[in-house]
Amino acid sequence: MAQKRESWGTKIGLVLAVAGNAVGLGNFLRFPVQAAQNGGGAFMIPYICAFILLGIPMAWVEWAIGRHGGKYGHGSLPGMLDVLWHNKIAKYLGVFGLFASTVILIYYTYVESWSLAFSFFSITKSYFGLGSFNSMHTFLTSFQGENSQYFPSILTAYIFMLITFLINFAVLRKGVSKGIEKMAFIAMPLLFIFAIVIVIRVFTLGTPDPVNHPDWSVMKGLAFIWEPRFEMLGDAKIWLAAAGQIFFTLSIGMGTLSAYASYLKPNDDIALGAVSASFLNEFTEVILGGTIAIPVAVAFFGLQTTQEIAQGGAYNLGFVSMPIIFQNMPLGSIFGFLWFLMLFLAGITSSVAMAQPIISFLEEQFNFSKNKATAIVGACVFIGMNLIVIFFQYGFLDEMDYWSGTFSLVFVALIEIIVFAWIYGMDKGWDEINRGGEIKVPKIFYFIIKYITPLYLLTILVSWIIQDAIPIFLMKNIPENEILYRWLSRGFMILIAIVLLLMIRFAWKRNEGKDMFKINYQEEKGE
């Protein structure tokens, strides 16, 4: 029997939900770290190029794939690729989209719960008095269960993980329009308000210690990010880092953009919607994210220490350095609370999006009700999250993060653009992007999508395989005691991939000959 698919309540709701999907912890933590690690101003030029040549075109492609798949009742990549490319292999290629979003969801929800916990620790001033990097780092690792100096057990982290998990699945249970869209309407404006309040505070900091450190200032931090260093542009590493950041920030290659777009009607606009959500994300990342963490760190620790902090990674900046800064700021507990709550809101709008492809898959291919599909996904995610909490200190999460959150994304995007632009055909694809469009996509993007974006993606993938994937696969520079757990993490990911592949196989056998999707499409078109 054909099921009536849900749809978005309003266009603004959809754009906010898609922007919420894209705006995540990465906008406020990963972006400043990448900028600092890759020469500040030198990073911004390749970043802007990657946004135009990779980000915007891929957003259009994913929205188009999603809306096209939605016409046939598909909200996840296996079905979407199957209707674009009538080949037996197409649906199996879609497994990578389901795999990436599901695995990322498992560990992202845990990381997101840290933000909620730290917002609570900020308002209760739990970490106030820990003014050094070492003590704050010990506080964080103690919270994560690595030592018992500040937290006797993992229980506190576990409670916050449970709360985060429950909030996520309570939203998902309500569905697309009543759950995700409503949450985006509340969370996104709040996120912007919090971010703007923090930005204003950062700008008014000036030079916090003019007597002892007159050259530690917010302006110096901004100069570090924005002064272009043309001599560094010859370094390929910076171009790769910028392209990678565009990938993460726009949530490309996860199957989430296409899952959201699948709930559009066949003649709804996607050209304007995709651009609007992408620019809203850039506003959050470049203007808000770029103005908070690095400038404030330079103002409090100086340029050299900030660069060292950035080398330590995004978590080091967000959960170790920022709390130290809040301790030294008037009304620091309130600003700390706002900062971490803002991160939590950014996180939750992304994590609900990550669950959508697999929930849609269960609903549409197995005819499960929304409640049943959400409960099954929730149970699986919960089991995975427990493994992460238990084995966190042994690199279990890092292993998942690389293979699903880094490598898979580029791989999925490459599959999507090849199927869309070369197999489905760029002429049909171009019509699909422009159908119902509120704006006309400039013709130059026809060539960019067909030639430049796939080449760009291929270059990134090959470089990452040579630079990172081979050494990571061979576990070079990994401590002895982590190797077993990292293999366990790989085993867990392989298990997820195999289960998903079997489910696709079973679903297609089960639905063979049924024309339920066609009926849906005809209903929508009024045929």
Place this chain on the structure above:
Amino acid sequence: MKEKICLKLIIKKKKENKMNIYGWIFMIVSWSLIIIFTVYTFAKILQSSNKKSNNNNNSNLIDNSSKNS
């Protein structure tokens, strides 16, 4: 003499603390473009949403009037 050296050092420090002209240009141009595009695309979406809801209202009115007649 000492005062002059100190003054020069202070001026140098203050200059070091500022962003150079290329930084300002790059930042202002990037921020402006992002803000303009964000506002423009959002305004367009709001406009189209209003249009659609007006059209829906009009078609409902026509439906009702035809039913009444």
